Amino acid sequence: MCTYVTETLAVTGSAKGPDGWMRVTDASVYFDHPTHALADHTLNIDVRRPADGAGARVAIELSAESARELAHAILRVLDDPAVASLD
Numbered sequence: 001m002c003t004y005v006t007e008t009l010a011v012t013g014s015a016k017g018p019d020g021w022m023r024v025t026d027a028s029v030y031f032d033h034p035t036h037a038l039a040d041h042t043l044n045i046d047v048r049r050p051a052d053g054a055g056a057r058v059a060i061e062l063s064a065e066s067a068r069e070l071a072h073a074i075l076r077v078l079d080d081p082a083v084a085s086l087d
Helices: 064-079
Strands: 006-017 020-032 042-048 057-062
Touching: 006 042, 006 057, 042 064, 057 064
Parallel strands: none
Antiparallel strands: 006 020, 020 042, 042 057
């Protein structure tokens, strides 16, 4: 069953795709059937720069457990005093 739960947001950063590094301007996070991962459903993250066409995209498909662990790791790093002082 598809949930169609999707969040799209503006981002500032870069991603490395098959043609090298590119600037990214937005991201989508959604829970759906994966294209490649061996699971029924995955958390999918796409970072992209639509102004450069459909190929300007990097996609990630993670199991729900892996996505949660990644989210916790991201928050731990960002909340570290050494990083927080640079914010």
